[in-house]
Amino acid sequence: MTPSRSCHCNEFSRSHLVRRAVAEAGRGLPAIEPGMPLPAGTGLDRRTFLARSAGLALGVYGASKLSFDMLDEGIARAASAPPGRVLVSVFLDGGADSMSVLFPSGDPRYRTLRPQLALPESGGQAFAEDPRLRWHPAAAPLAALHAEGKLTTMPAVGYKDPDQSHFTSRHYWEVGATSSQLRTGWIGRYLDRVGVPDNPLQGLSLDWQLQPSLATSRVPVATVDSPDGYDFWARNVWGEVEARMLPTIGRLGAVQPRGDRGVAQAADVAKQANQLRVQLSAFGAFTPPVAYPAGDDEFPRRLSGLAAMISAGLPLHCVAMRAPGAYDTHDDQVTQLEEGLDLTARSLFAFQRDLEARGIADRVVTLIWSEFGRRAEENGSGTDHGAAGLGLVMGSQVRGQMIGEFPGLSSGLDSDGNLRATSDFRGLYCALLEQWLGTEANGIVPNAGAFARPAVIR
Amino acid sequence: MAVPVYKGSFGRREAERLLWRAGFGPKRGEAEKLAKLGLRKAVNSLVSPRRERLTGPVPRDDDGNALAPQDAWGHDHLWWLDRMVRTRRPLTERMTLVWHDWFATSNDGVGSQRLMLRQNALFRQRALGSFSDLLVDVTRDPAMLLWLSGTDNSRWEPNENYARELMELFTLGASRGYTERDVREQARALTGFRNDWNDSGPRNFRYDRERHDPGMKRIFGKRGNFDWRDSCRLCIHHRRHPSFFVPKLWSYFIPKPPSTKTRVALERLYVRSNYSVRPVVSAILKHPDLYKGPRMVKPPVVLVAGMLRGLGRGVDTDAWAWIGDMCGQHLFYPPNVSGWQDERWLDTATFRGRWYAVNRALTPFAKDPDDERGSEPLDAAQLVARAIAFWGSPTISAPTRGALVGFAQQAIADANEDWKQEVYPVLIQNALRQLIPVSPDYQTS
Numbered sequence: 001m002t003p004s005r006s007c008h009c010n011e012f013s014r015s016h017l018v019r020r021a022v023a024e025a026g027r028g029l030p031a032i033e034p035g036m037p038l039p040a041g042t043g044l045d046r047r048t049f050l051a052r053s054a055g056l057a058l059g060v061y062g063a064s065k066l067s068f069d070m071l072d073e074g075i076a077r078a079a080s081a082p083p084g085r086v087l088v089s090v091f092l093d094g095g096a097d098s099m100s101v102l103f104p105s106g107d108p109r110y111r112t113l114r115p116q117l118a119l120p121e122s123g124g125q126a127f128a129e130d131p132r133l134r135w136h137p138a139a140a141p142l143a144a145l146h147a148e149g150k151l152t153t154m155p156a157v158g159y160k161d162p163d164q165s166h167f168t169s170r171h172y173w174e175v176g177a178t179s180s181q182l183r184t185g186w187i188g189r190y191l192d193r194v195g196v197p198d199n200p201l202q203g204l205s206l207d208w209q210l211q212p213s214l215a216t217s218r219v220p221v222a223t224v225d226s227p228d229g230y231d232f233w234a235r236n237v238w239g240e241v242e243a244r245m246l247p248t249i250g251r252l253g254a255v256q257p258r259g260d261r262g263v264a265q266a267a268d269v270a271k272q273a274n275q276l277r278v279q280l281s282a283f284g285a286f287t288p289p290v291a292y293p294a295g296d297d298e299f300p301r302r303l304s305g306l307a308a309m310i311s312a313g314l315p316l317h318c319v320a321m322r323a324p325g326a327y328d329t330h331d332d333q334v335t336q337l338e339e340g341l342d343l344t345a346r347s348l349f350a351f352q353r354d355l356e357a358r359g360i361a362d363r364v365v366t367l368i369w370s371e372f373g374r375r376a377e378e379n380g381s382g383t384d385h386g387a388a389g390l391g392l393v394m395g396s397q398v399r400g401q402m403i404g405e406f407p408g409l410s411s412g413l414d415s416d417g418n419l420r421a422t423s424d425f426r427g428l429y430c431a432l433l434e435q436w437l438g439t440e441a442n443g444i445v446p447n448a449g450a451f452a453r454p455a456v457i458r
Numbered sequence: 459m460a461v462p463v464y465k466g467s468f469g470r471r472e473a474e475r476l477l478w479r480a481g482f483g484p485k486r487g488e489a490e491k492l493a494k495l496g497l498r499k500a501v502n503s504l505v506s507p508r509r510e511r512l513t514g515p516v517p518r519d520d521d522g523n524a525l526a527p528q529d530a531w532g533h534d535h536l537w538w539l540d541r542m543v544r545t546r547r548p549l550t551e552r553m554t555l556v557w558h559d560w561f562a563t564s565n566d567g568v569g570s571q572r573l574m575l576r577q578n579a580l581f582r583q584r585a586l587g588s589f590s591d592l593l594v595d596v597t598r599d600p601a602m603l604l605w606l607s608g609t610d611n612s613r614w615e616p617n618e619n620y621a622r623e624l625m626e627l628f629t630l631g632a633s634r635g636y637t638e639r640d641v642r643e644q645a646r647a648l649t650g651f652r653n654d655w656n657d658s659g660p661r662n663f664r665y666d667r668e669r670h671d672p673g674m675k676r677i678f679g680k681r682g683n684f685d686w687r688d689s690c691r692l693c694i695h696h697r698r699h700p701s702f703f704v705p706k707l708w709s710y711f712i713p714k715p716p717s718t719k720t721r722v723a724l725e726r727l728y729v730r731s732n733y734s735v736r737p738v739v740s741a742i743l744k745h746p747d748l749y750k751g752p753r754m755v756k757p758p759v760v761l762v763a764g765m766l767r768g769l770g771r772g773v774d775t776d777a778w779a780w781i782g783d784m785c786g787q788h789l790f791y792p793p794n795v796s797g798w799q800d801e802r803w804l805d806t807a808t809f810r811g812r813w814y815a816v817n818r819a820l821t822p823f824a825k826d827p828d829d830e831r832g833s834e835p836l837d838a839a840q841l842v843a844r845a846i847a848f849w850g851s852p853t854i855s856a857p858t859r860g861a862l863v864g865f866a867q868q869a870i871a872d873a874n875e876d877w878k879q880e881v882y883p884v885l886i887q888n889a890l891r892q893l894i895p896v897s898p899d900y901q902t903s
Contacts, residue, residue: 049807057807068805230806232813234892235824240872241885245893248865249813252897255857262713262753266898269804273813276806 037171037180040188041215051075051201054314056224060200061210063220071220074198078315085363085436086310089187089213089320092344092370094328095166097383098390098419099376100337101139102155102406106132109409113377117333129402130155138342141349142392149400150352151392152456156407157428158388158421162372162414166328166385170371174212176429177446185213186429187318188221189444190437195219195317202317206302211320230277250274289357292350293343299324300347307354310364323347327370331382352394365395365436365457369425376409376417387418391428393456397436403428403454427451461723461741464749468497471853472749478756478903479711480504480743481548483764486850497744504549505586505740512544515772525773528572532779534565535789538578539782540773542763553585553739554578555759556710558789561596561628562797563605565790570601570659574790577601586736589703590694593628597690598651600663606795609653609663611645613671621645621689623795629693631702636678643675647684694733700725707738709800712747713754720745753902755803758785761812765819765895768850777818784811804901816895823848823891827884834883836873838866841883845890849900858897862890 044061049068051058054075063071103119104110111118119136125143127133133155135143145151159178163169172178176186184192191203196219203214203221214221237245253270256263288307292300302321310316324347325340348366355361373389388407404422406412414420430441430448435457441448466472473493477484481504484492492500517525517540519533527537545551558581565574577599584592596602597620603609611617621644626632650670653663665686675684677692684692693699704724708716716724724738731737742748756764762778762785782788786808792798825833834841842862846854854862866886873882894900 049805230810232810234817234889235820236827237885237889237892239885241869241882241889244865244869244872245889248861248889248893249896251861251864252858252893255861256855256898257857260752262755262902263898265755265804266901269806269809270896270898273806273809 037168038183039171039215040175040183040185040212041210044210044215054079054201056201056314057230058200059210059223061221061223062216062218063198063200066198066220070198071200074196075201075315078196078199078202079313081315083313083360083363084317085365085438086316087187087318087432087436088306088364088366089211089318090344090348090366090368091170091211091213091320091322092325092327092340092368093322094326094370095169095372095374095385096327096341096370096390097329097333097337097386098155098373098388100333101136101142101341101390102127102133102153103136104132104406104409105134107406107409109376113409115378116381117378117383127153129153130406132408133406136338136341138338139345141345145349145352145394146400150396150398151394152398152400152403154391154403154423154428156373156388156404156412156419156422157369157391157425158372158419159424159426160421162387162418162421164372164385164387164416164418166371171212173369173371173425174215176213176426176444179446182446183215184217185211185215186445187213187320188216190433190439191221191318192216192218193444194437194439199315201315204316204319206306206319206321211322214318214320232277246277247274249277288350288354290350290353292354293346295343297324297343299343300350303347303351304354307351307358307360310355311358311360323368329374329382330384331380333378333382348394352396356396361396365393365397365432367428367432368392368394373419376413376419387414387416388421389419391423391425393428393432397458399455399458401455403456423454424451427453428456431456459719459723459726461720461727461744462746463744464497464746466746466749468500468749469493472497473500474853475749475903476500476504476743477548478760478764479748479754480739481552482542482545482760483767483903484850485767486770501740501743504743505736507547507550510545510547510550512541513546514544514770515774516540517773520776527575532776534571534574535779535782536773536776537575538789539759539763539766539778542759543766543773549739550582550585552760553735554581555757556707557581557585557592557596559710559792559797559800560706561602562792562795563601563790564792564794567605568601569604571790573601573604573660578790586739588732588734590690590733592735593690593694594687596628597624597648597686598663598665600653600660603651603653603663604660608648608651611649611651612669613646613649614669616642616645616649616671618642618645621648624648624689624693627796629699629702630696631698634702635696635698640677643677643684644689646671646673647675647677647689648686650686700728704728704738707735708742711739711742712745712751714747714751716745716747720747755800755902757798757800757803758782758787758808758812758815759789761785761895761901762815762819765816768852769819769823771819771822775818775821781811781815781818784808785815786811809896812901813892813896816892819895820888820891824888825884827881830884832880832883834887836870836879836883838863838870841866841886842890845887845894848891849894852894852900854894854897854899858899862893862897865893866890 045064047060051072105121124134124137174185175182195202200220200222205211205214205223207223210223250271253267256267288304292304323344325344326336329336355364369391370389372386374383374386407420407422412420426445429445430451431453433439433441433444470489470493474489525533525537527533542551580595580599606623607617607619618641622641625636650665652666652669653660672683704721705715728738869886873879
């Protein structure tokens, strides 16, 4: 046998490590990172299946007792109910710098704290609700939505005693409490209250893995990488020949004589696979009513697919996904932040316009959040982990009025030089639950009574 | 009463089926060679094979490194796949896979590739030997002790996990000749194993008399101060064990259950040979039902190993591990203790996995339409014949051949310009090579 060799840690994402840690934790082995909370939903079983009723290849979490046929029926049943409201959660991974997205150009300390990174006075549009702030030029699409009253901003959202670990702070936001023990997401607990046992689309992660905020304990939720993921290709086969090859998959099934059970199984699956390929390619090839940013990033593609899915009547209720971009900008912040922000803002704008064009904008509200903001003082070409950060709520039904205020760079900073929170993410969650989803926040957000509810929805 | 033996002609077609059912398909020319031996000698060459020697290119990961099956994620899968590809003892390797499914242990619950490989070596060593010895060794195997709580089972806190599966899944079948009381009493008999834990995981598996419950037990109506060996023996000697063992073993080779006559004859053979596996498998492989009965869907790992054997390609990419996942068979990770569902390999998701398994197998062989322009004939029947020959001339039915020729004809008809007449045949050849293994003929044996 080959001699042993240390593991390929470079191939292990955090979730792999954590999964391993979970598998071993019960046996008294040391945690991977002491004190790091396990992501919500860790250890939920995952099965993959193709929902014929929805035309989607799904990874389903937490429904191990249900057969795929039952899930398919559940989706079909849920789809026949009247269309309901949808909450979309978009995560800016890494701690986005709120002081760049809405930069405090009018604050006297801004240029002192950010000599390299400060954006020019002339750059970006003015922010109507606070004369000190301006929009980053790359955030112009957001500024436009704000001007239309379709964007609610939180210039300093966070919580008391901020944790500056990515994993811990993100976990807090995901579970809706400053607790490292909770294992279900805040949206997951909402779904556990109102969801059904057989419609995994009610909580949909537009990602290759489950977004922890959706982790449930009772009802199933799902992941879908993208609606057009059921493809077949062969190396060096293209154009007209490829167009002839693909239907041959089904043909190989159709021409088989009946009688032999093994052949029948293989023939049936070839026919079904081909049928599904055709159905899904119709789905994947839809033309959105508005233009989304071009390029190969998945985010605009996923958003346009999401609008199409909602419009097609698929029974989605809560959706979670990650925005493009690297927001952990310890260095090279100018370029890095702009790239991610630009694509994110343009994609969200297209999504909103898409929903409007399809006449379903009144049914969808999108929350955009990050685990924390960044340090007020720059470190050279970047910024380090901070505390309060930017939160946004987008949609035709939002009030569009600022929640909390920008605390300023003098008395608004804590002893670490980070922004103090002027609104609490748990209060925001309570407001979304009560004002948008129509349910009591009590029992979903721990200690819900302690948080003031901002007016988010009209 | 003897077990029926197949009397029909034993040609290339039959030898090909035998190699797929009892192994991982033929290497180039292997089916022809086996056919020449005739049925009896062919089966003998499988059940009593030559000494093992792995032949062919040594396995590598994507970076060209040697595999690290004990440590690197997925390398356990690759390591075993490589043995399936390069073995000279395909039935031994196939029986190792049978036992992995029969005593289905998942590394999800064990958490140690090292211990999984150790169990794998046990399955290989006992592949065709005594089932009774195998059961004893599995019962004390560290991976199994972790998987079914064997080392959590003590006289103070009896744990029924292994006791129940021992009877339900391994030796007797659900509710066949045992009661809930037998489960509890078996659990007591099975107490005594333990292990330690340190930073690198479980270690020092041993039997500790102190943890064993030495008291009187009543199992299957018999009384005694039974211990774990008695527990295994009582199951093997249970009157309903042979009627569980034979149909289950049969089902790995032949999809249609045996007739009562055949089953009874095989049960007698099994008991008469003192619970030895070899004579029973040998009789199954010579049974008329294997050659005259319906076709059987190839398990994913068998399909992949068989394609590589047919192409003479070794294991040279990590992709086979995630492709195994896509196809629904990641070695060392069966879905649960009852193993994979052999009746349900195929659905629209796993079919797509199989498509990409073929796609990957073909990667180094894909013809380049620029460099190899004009290298393929502008003739549908010839293109199909060449593609079938590329795969070592597997048996392809007339309807399948018809569909392939039909595709090639249509695609050739599209070639309405000079350059297309040179380039399209190359593309068509690539497409045919992709389509043949996903056809129902090749997906089954």
